[in-house]
Amino acid sequence: MARVIPEMKITVSLIKADVGGLAGHSRVHPQLKDEAKLVLEQAKSQSKIIDYHVTSVGDDLQLIMTHKKGADSKEIHKLAWDTFIKATEMAKKLKLYGAGQDLLKDSFSGNLKGMGPGVAELEFEERKSEPIVAFMMDKTEPGAFNLPMFKIFADPFNTPGLVIDPNMHDGFTFEIWDTIEHKKVFLKTPEETYDILALIGSKNRYVIKRVFPAKSTGMSKEAVAVVSTDILHEIAGKYVGKDDPVAIVRGQAGLPAMGEILEAFTFPHLVSGWMRGSHNGPIMPVSVADATPSRFDGPPRVIGLGFQLAEGKLVGPADLLADKAFDGARQTANIIADYMRRNGPFEPHRLPEPEMEYTTLPSIQKKLKSRMVDL
Ligand code: F6R
Ligand code: MG
Ligand code: MG
Numbered sequence: 193m194a195r196v197i198p199e200m201k202i203t204v205s206l207i208k209a210d211v212g213g214l215a216g217h218s219r220v221h222p223q224l225k226d227e228a229k230l231v232l233e234q235a236k237s238q239s240k241i242i243d244y245h246v247t248s249v250g251d252d253l254q255l256i257m258t259h260k261k262g263a264d265s266k267e268i269h270k271l272a273w274d275t276f277i278k279a280t281e282m283a284k285k286l287k288l289y290g291a292g293q294d295l296l297k298d299s300f301s302g303n304l305k306g307m308g309p310g311v312a313e314l315e316f317e318e319r320k321s322e323p324i325v326a327f328m329m330d331k332t333e334p335g336a337f338n339l340p341m342f343k344i345f346a347d348p349f350n351t352p353g354l355v356i357d358p359n360m361h362d363g364f365t366f367e368i369w370d371t372i373e374h375k376k377v378f379l380k381t382p383e384e385t386y387d388i389l390a391l392i393g394s395k396n397r398y399v400i401k402r403v404f405p406a407k408s409t410g411m412s413k414e415a416v417a418v419v420s421t422d423i424l425h426e427i428a429g430k431y432v433g434k435d436d437p438v439a440i441v442r443g444q445a446g447l448p449a450m451g452e453i454l455e456a457f458t459f460p461h462l463v464s465g466w467m468r469g470s471h472n473g474p475i476m477p478v479s480v481a482d483a484t485p486s487r488f489d490g491p492p493r494v495i496g497l498g499f500q501l502a503e504g505k506l507v508g509p510a511d512l513l514a515d516k517a518f519d520g521a522r523q524t525a526n527i528i529a530d531y532m533r534r535n536g537p538f539e540p541h542r543l544p545e546p547e548m549e550y551t552t553l554p555s556i557q558k559k560l561k562s563r564m565v566d567l
Contacts, residue, residue, distance in 0.1 A: 201260065201317055202259075202260060202315070202316065202501060203261060203268075203313055203314070203315040204256070204258055204313065204314050204324060204326075204440055204501075205257045205268050205272070205311070205313045206255070206256050206257075206311070206312045206313070206326050206328075206438045206439075206440055207254075207255045207272040207304065207312075208252045208253060208254045208255065208309060208310045208328065208420075208436065209253060209276045209294035209295065209308060209309040209310070210251045210252050210253070210290065210293050210294045210436065211224065211276050211280045211291065211294060212283025212288030212290055212291040213251035214289070215289065216489070217250065217289065217331075217489055218250065218251060218485060218489070219250060219251060219484045220248035220250075220252070220253050221286060221288055223282050223286065224248075224253055224282055224283060224288075225248060225279075227275075227278045227279045227281075228246045228255060228275050228278070228279050231274060231275040231278050232244040232255065232257065232275060240259070241258060241259045242258045242503070242505060243257070243504060243505045243506045244257045244258070245497070245499075245508075245509060247328070247495075247497065247509075248480075248483065249328040249330045249483040249493055249494070249495050250330025250331060250436070250483060250484065250485045250493060251289075251290070251330065252328065252330055252436050254326075254328050254438065255275060256326050256497070256499075257271070257272070258501065258504040258505070258506060260504070262315055263313035263315045264303060266303065269300070269304040269311075272311075273295075273304060273309070274300075277295070280292035294308040294309055295307070295308050295309075305422075309422070310420035310422045310437060310438055311420055311422065312437075312438045312439055312440050313418065313440075314414075314415055314416075314417075314440045316415075316442070318501050318503070318504070321444070322442065322501040323442070323443045323444050323498065323500055324440060324442050324443070324498070324499050324500075324501060325440070325441045325450070325453055325454075325496050325497065325498050325499075325512060326439075326440055326496070326497045326499070326509075327439040327440075327495070328483075328494070328496075328497075329436060329437050329438070329475065329492065329493065329494045330483065331489060331490045331493065332435075332437070332464065332465035332492040333396070333463070333464055333465050334371075334399045334420060334421045334437040335395025335396055335397075335463075336461075336464075336465070336492070336494075337419045337437055337439050338392040338393075338395045338399060340457055340461075341366075341400045341403060341417060341419065341439070342366075342392060343455070344417070344441065344448050344452060344453050344455075345363075345364040345366070345403050346366075346381040346388070350452060350456055351448050351452040351455075352452070353449060353452055359445075359446035360405075360446065360448070363381040363382050363383070364381055364404060364405060365379070365380045365381075365403070365404040365405075365406065366379050366380075366381065366388055366400055366403055367401045367402040367403070368391055368401065369401045369421055370397060370398055371397055371399060376401065380406065395463075395464075399419065400419055401418065401421055402415040402419075403415060403417040404416065405446070405447070416442045417439065417440065417441045417442065418439060419438075420437045420439070421437070422435055450498065450512070454496065454512055454515075457477040457513060457518070457521065458517075458518065459521065460476055460477070460521050460522075460524050460525035461474065461475060462532075463475045463492050464547060465492055466488065466489065466492055467490060468489070468548075468550040469548070469550070470542060470543050470547075470551070471488075471532070471541055471542055472532060472542075472543060473488075473492055473528075473541075474491055474492070474524070474525040474528040474529055475491070475492045475493070475494050476491050476492065476493050476494070476521070476522055476526075476529075477495075477496070477513040477522065478493050478495060478514075478522065479495070479511050479513060479514030480495055480511050480514070481514075482514075483495045490529075491526075491529045495511070495513055496511075496512040496513045497509035497511060498510035498512045
């Protein structure tokens with residue numbers, strides 16, 4: 193039965209796919225973005241969506257759309273799929289690298305789940321003023337959002353509002369997914385902080401999916417943050433690309449201030465996914481213009497676009513991580529990148545065996561089996 197979506201609810205859908213890179217896996221060709229804009233402009237003129245913004249981080253084409261059709265809408269997912277197909281046609285024409293690489297199925301079958309693209313959607317009643325940020329990462333995995341999400345919504349050293357804003361003082365509830373056992377659990381801060389950290393520190397397995405305000409705040413039960421959790425290697429049976437996650441965060445007026453949200457990105461923490469999806473590296477906060485990972489196919493990047501919603505219209509974007517105040521984080525990221533690179537093929541620069549996207553170890557073990565003698 194079709195779900196009834198209250199008229200006043202707005203949905204923000206952030207859907208991404210890598211459908212071809214220039215050159216190699218470095219960035220999206222401008223013509224792919226032009227193709228995407230053509231499709232979404234037409235959908236907007238037909239009132240299928242309220243508004244859209246097309247951008248990119250590294251080799252990922254990003255579609256930010258607003259509409260009133262709710263999360264998981266077949267129509268919106270098909271629109272995104274068709275847009276990626278159009279961009280793929282152009283990528284093939286230009287012989288871009290990995291053209292169509294994230295489109296794992298031949299045809300659309302109702303929902304993007306399991307089809308390759310990454311999806312983050314928030315459905316909510318637009319407040320009197322509704323600031324949101326769309327965060328987009330390249331060359332890493334969904335667990336890369338664990339640390340900044342925890343800092344934003346649970347760390348009083350990052351977010352003073354947790355201590356001094358009466359609306360935030362009761363904390364937040366985290367929805368955490370176990371991506372191996374396919375289970376989820378809701379844990380509340382500050383009471384269950386240590387349990388949360390015990391899980392999400394294992395970022396390859398446990399990922400923060402959503403964050404909700406504490407019930408006691410009287411705010412609605414709507415999520416205030418969401419992260420894409422599409423695990424490509426589980427979907428495709430083999431790892432055919434990075435998950436390159438995206439997230440949407442709502443801010444201000446009883447939620448973390450924009451500055452508290454962005455503060456979490458001043459620390460270039462280590463994430464996995466650099467070079468051949470098989471290395472750890474620092475995540476560097478950058479402007480859209482600098483979202484072009486070229487050194488050792490990285491280091492991993494994150495961009496943050498701020499919008500004000502006006503009846504679903506996307507007012508903006510503000511390229512929030514372009515600010516000079518993030519220069520220090522970028523410099524630190526470059527120093528960490530140098531340090532990690534000098535570790536060459538050794539862990540923890542190289543990922544542990546089971547997490548590597550590329551590995552020769554099993555064949556080498558097989559080849560050397562007969563030469564292996566007891567100690
Ligand atoms: C892709 C990525 C790259 C590739 C690497 C090898 O997102 O992170 O580091 O894994 O460039 O790519 P292939 O095997 O396609 O030459
Ligand atoms: Mg690519
Ligand atoms: Mg990518």
